[in-house]
Amino acid sequence: MHETIPNHPNRGRRRPLLKALALLVLIALCALAGAGWYASRLLLPTPVQDTAVRVSLPPGSGIVALAEQLERKGIIRSASAFVLYLKWKKEGGRFQAGEYEMKPGMTHAQIISQLNRGETVKKEMVRVTIPEGFTADQIAAKLAEIGVDAAAFIQAAQQPKSYTAGRASSVPADEGLRVRLEGYLFPETYEWAKDDIPAPGKIVQRMLEELDRKLESLPEGWESAMEERGLTFHELLTVASLIExxxxxxxxxxxxxxxxxxxxxxxxxxxxxxxxxxxxxxxxxxxxxxxxxxxxxxxxxxxxxxxPGPIASPGLSAIRAAxxxxxxPYLFYVTKKDGSNGHLFAETYDQHLNNIEASNKNAARKTGQ
Structure with missing residues (x-):
């Protein structure tokens, strides 16, 4: 006879437990699948729109504040999902500060690419060209055309000790100077954002820095050449302004x-x-x-x-000539008055008088007299 093995007393109890665990696993899997589906939906682009919106990323701003702004302006569906996506992709560290234009419907990859490349909104710029030979008053009038206070600019140009540019320190303490920084405001084309034009003092500082920068392009040893003539820099600039x-x-x-x-x-x-x-x-x-x-x-x-000082802002060519x-051997010159802008030069006063006569005849011929 075979001995009958009785059923284990716990075997019947395990089956419901296993079924419960299986059900929990199934529920968890379904939940994860649902969460994944929901997360994937949050990462989808928002509905496409043609109207762009401005997104600002100030220097030092974090990705959380950026994500919240993007969600608020309809560029992404979820700020938290976008932040998690950035962390997953190890992005956000190369974003460049600035103001951007973005449209709803952009993918996350497109948004990230634009931020990484720094494709910011191009600011409307204004350009001001200061011609060589302009006086400080003429420069102020030119700057007034873009909204700079002319009187404030001249006042800023009266305070050379307020600036860090190297050559500003060359201005002597001479009360006879009409404008203390006359001649030091380098003639050049300057450009600023239309909505961010600097204060007059900052414009003066920029022009002084431009002078310092341009002087670096002069031949090596130019300061020694200046000193050999017994000139200070202020005197050199004065001569250059006369030439200009x-x-x-x-x-x-x-x-x-x-x-x-x-x-x-x-x-x-x-x-x-x-x-x-x-x-x-x-x-x-x-x-x-x-x-x-x-x-x-x-x-x-x-x-x-x-x-006492310069009478205008000389360019680099005039400074080099000085x-x-x-x-x-010449001591005199007079304009030719023939439309050439040239001069007649003379060693003696008698020669100069002859040149003046020739100049007047040119002028008469030009006017048909």
């Missing part, structure tokens, strides 16, 4: 520089019309004898030597 206002043709700049130094070395008055024109708010078409008698340290008809003048 007197010479139109590039090939004449060094020659006119040579004439200026020749007259200075002989203690002759420079007799440069531009220094008298500097005394007027608006330059005159023609100077009369009475104008040449106006008392001012800038009037080089009445006073020998250089004026450093390296032509070796010339």
């Amino acid at each position: 206002r007197e010479a139109v043709l590039e090939e004449e700049r060094a020659v006119i520089a040579g004439v200026i130094y020749n007259r200075l070395n002989r203690d002759m008055p420079l007799q440069i019309d531009a220094t008298v024109q500097y005394l007027f708010e608006t330059p005159k078409e023609r100077l009369y004898h009475k104008d040449l008698q106006m008392e001012s340290p800038y009037n080089t008809y009445l006073h020998s030597g250089l004026p 450093l390296y003048p032509a070796d010339t």
Whole structure:
């Protein structure tokens, strides 16, 4: 006979437990599947729209604040899902600050790519070109065209000690200077965002920095050349401003520089019309004898030597001519008045008188008289 093995007393109890566990696992799997489906739905693009919205990412802003903004503006469905997606993809560390334009319907990959490349909204810019030979007053008037307070700009240009640019320290403490930083405001094309034009003082600082930068392109040893002539930088800039206002043709700049130094070395008055024109708010078409008698340290008809300071903003070419003048015997020059913008040069006063006569004849022919 075979012995009958009785059923284990716990075997019957395990079956319901296993069924319960299986059911729990099934429920958990269904929940996970549902959660995955729901999460995938949150990662889908929002409905496509043609109207773009602005998204701002300030410097130092985190991905949570960005995600909340994107959700609020309808670019993504869920801020929390987007943050988790970024962490999963190890993205967000290369996002570039700025203002962006995005449209609903963009994929997460497209959003991330735009932020990584820094494809920000291009700000509307304004450009201001300051011509060589402009005075501080003319520069202020030009800047006023884009909304800069002209009076505040001139006031800022009266305070050289307020700026960190190297050459600003060259301005002497001379009460006779009309505008302390006259000549130091480098003529160039400047560009700023239309909605973020700097304050006048910052514009002055930028122009002073441009002067420092341009001086770096001069030939090596230029400061030694300046010192060999016994000039301070302020005096060099003054000579350059005279050249800038007197010479139109590039090939004449060094020659006119040579004439200026020749007259200075002989203690002759420079007799440069531009220094008298500097005394007027608006330059005159023609100077009369009475104008040449106006008392001012800038009037080089009445006073020998250089004026107290520059009379305009010289460009690099004029500064170079002031450093390296032509070796010339000339002491006089007069405009040809033939439309060429050139000059007639002379060694003696008699030759100069002949040149003046020739100049007047050119002018007469030009007007048909």
